[in-house]
Amino acid sequence: MTQKISILVIDDDPNNFDIIEGLLYDYRYDLHYSSSGKNALCQLEIIKPDLIILDVMMPDLDGIEICKIIKANSLWQSIPIIMVTALNEKKDLAKCLEAGADDFISKPVNRAELSARVHSMLRIKKQYDSLQELLNLREEMTSIIVHDLRNPLTNIILCAGILKIPQISPEIYLEKVDEIVSSGEILNNQIDNLLQMGKLQYGQLILSLKEKNINQLLKSEINTFKNAANFCNIQLILNLPSQEKTVIIDSQIIGRIINNLLANAIKFSPNDSKIICELNYLENNIIQIKIIDFGNNISEDKKQLIFEKYQIASEMEEVQQLGLGLAFCKMAIEAHNGTIRVENNAEKGNIFIVEFSDYSQKLEQN
Template identity: 55%
Template sequence: MDTQPSVLVIDDEPDNFDVLETLLDGENYQLHYAPSGQQALDRLHSFQPDVILLDVMMPDLDGMEICRRIKADSQWQAVPIIMVTALTGKEDLARCIAAGADDFISKPVNGVELRARVHSMLRIKQQYDSVQNLLKLREDMVNMIVHDLRNPLASIVLSTEILRLPGLSPEKQQQKIEEIASAGQQLQSLINSLLIMAKLESGKMSLNYTEVDLSAICISAVADIEAIAAQKNLTLVSELPQPGGVVKVDAAIFRRVLDNLLSNAIKFSPSNSQVILRAEYLEPGAKVQVVDSGPGVSKDLRQRIFEKYEIGTLLQEVSQIGLGLAFCKMAIEAHHGIIRVEDNHPRGGIFTVLLQQ
C-alpha cells in the first residue's frame, strides 16, 4: 500500500495495547488506541482505520455491540474487524461472526498469527478500496464522456435546426453543413478511440505493422490539424527528417497517437504561441516529440496523466475527457515503445514517444 496502514486497537486494558504494539513492531503500521468502545465510535473519523483489533470483553459497550454499531454505519462497513477474544467455544466465535466480525484471534495472542491475520485483512481492505476507486473512476469517466459527446452532438442538432430555417443563404447552408461534418468527425474519433482502447486492454487487438515513412505521416497529421491551430492563432512548426526513411508501426493507430498529442498541445497552448512536432530516426527505432507552451505537467502528475480518466491541469475553458493520453500510452506500449512527458522551459510540456524496432 502506498500510505502507512492505520490499525485501531480498541481495548479497555492499556497493557493489552502495549502487547499488540510490541507484536506488530516493525510492520510499518500506524497504531491508534481507544480505551473504550464509545471513544472509538466517537473518533473513528480521526482514526480513519484500515483494520480494527477489537477486544470482546469490555465494560459498558462490549466488543459485540461495538462491532454491530461500526458495521451498521455504511461508511465503516468495509473496515475489517478482528475480534481479540479469550472465548474459544464455537458458539461464542459464531456470535463474533454474527455481530459482523471479519476474523478473530484467541488470547494469549501469538505474534506470527497476529501479523498474518492483520496482513490478510489489510489486503482485503486494499482490494475493496481499489474496487471503489475503479467504480469512482468509471463514474467520472461516464460523466466526462457524456460531457464531451454532448458538445459535438449539440452542434449537430443546432446546425440541423438552422438548416431548416427558410431563406437561408447558400453560404450559411454550406457553413452549417461543414460544422455538422466536423462535429460528426469528433464523435467518430472519440468512439473509435474508446473501441480501440477496449480491444488493446483486453488483448484482443493485433497490430497491423507496415513500413511507414515517418516524415510523411507527421506531415499528414500536421496538415489535418492546421485549421484548428489557426483558430487559436497558433503556429505549427515541423522539425522532421528527410522523406524516405521508414518505421514499422500500425499506421492507423500511430496516426491516432499523433492526432491526440497534437490536439492536446493545441488545446492547452495559449493563443499566439507555437506547437512543435519533432521526429527523428534512431538506431534502432524512432523518436517523436510534441512540444507546447501550455501550463505544463507537475512532477507528481507525470505518470498519472497517462492513466485512464486522469486529468492534469483543470482549465474551465478546455474540454477534457481524460482518455487521450491513456490511449497514447496503451497504443505506444502495444508497439513495445515508451511515452513520457517533461518540462519545456520556461513554460509548457514535451511529450516524447520512443519506438524500438
C-alpha cells in the same frame, strides 16, 4: 514510502493492550489503544485503522454494541473487526458475528492464532480496498469518456439545429456542415481510441507495417484539423525536411497518435495562437515528430501523470479533463517500440515529442 498498517485495540484493561502489543511486536504495526467504546468511536475518524481488535466485555458500551455502531456507519463498515472474548458458548460467538464482527479469538490470546487472524483480516481488507479503488477508477473513467464523447456530439446536434433555420445563408450552411463533419471525425477517433486501447492493454494489437511517405502522412493529419483550428483562429504550421522519405511503419497507429496530439494542442491552445508540427530524421533510423503549442506550461509533476489513463489535469482550468488521448498515445507508441515525452516550450507552452524507428532495416535484417 509504504504506510504502516494501523490497528486500533479497544479494551478497558490496558494490560490486555500490552499483551497484544507484545504478541504483534515483530510485525511493526502502528498500534493505537482506546480504553472505552465511546472514546474509540471518537478516534476512528482520526486514526482511520486498517483493523480493529475489540474486547467484548466492557463497562460503558460492550463490544457487541460498539461493533453494531461501527458496522452501521458506511464510512467504517469496511474495517475488519476481530472480537476478543472469554465467552466460549456458541450462542455468544453467534452474537458477535450477528453484530457484524468479521472474526473472533478466545482468551487467553495465543501469538500464532492472533497473528494468523490478523494477517487474514488484513488480506481481506487489502482486497476490499483494491476492489474499491477499481470501482472508483471505473466511475471516473465513465465520467471522462462521457465528457469526451459529449462535446463533439453536442456540437453536431447544435449545428444540425442551425441547419433547420429557414433562409440560412449558404456561407453559414457550409460552415456548419464542415463543423458537423469535423465533430463526427473527432467522435469517431475517440471511439477508435477506446477500441484500440482495449487491444493494446491486452496485447492483442498486431502492427500492420506498410510503406508510407511520412511527409504525406503529416500533411493529411494537418488538413484534418484545419477547420477546427480556423474556428479558434489558430495557425497550423507544418515544418518538413526537404527530403521526402518513405518508411515502413504502422501508419494507422502513427497517424492516430499525431491526430490525438493535434486535437489536444488545439483544445489547450488559446485563440489567436499557433501550433507547429515538425518532422525530423535523426540518426539510427529514428523518426522524430514534434507538436509545439503556445498554451499553458504543463508542470513538472504532471509531465508523467498526463500519460496515465483517466488522469485529470486540474491545473488547466479551461479544460478539466485530458481523458484517454495521451494515455492512448503512450500505449500505442510503445507498441510501435517508440517513445513519447513532453518538454516545456522555450517561449511558452509545451512540446510533445514522439520518436520511433523505421522498420525497414529490421525487416531487411530478418
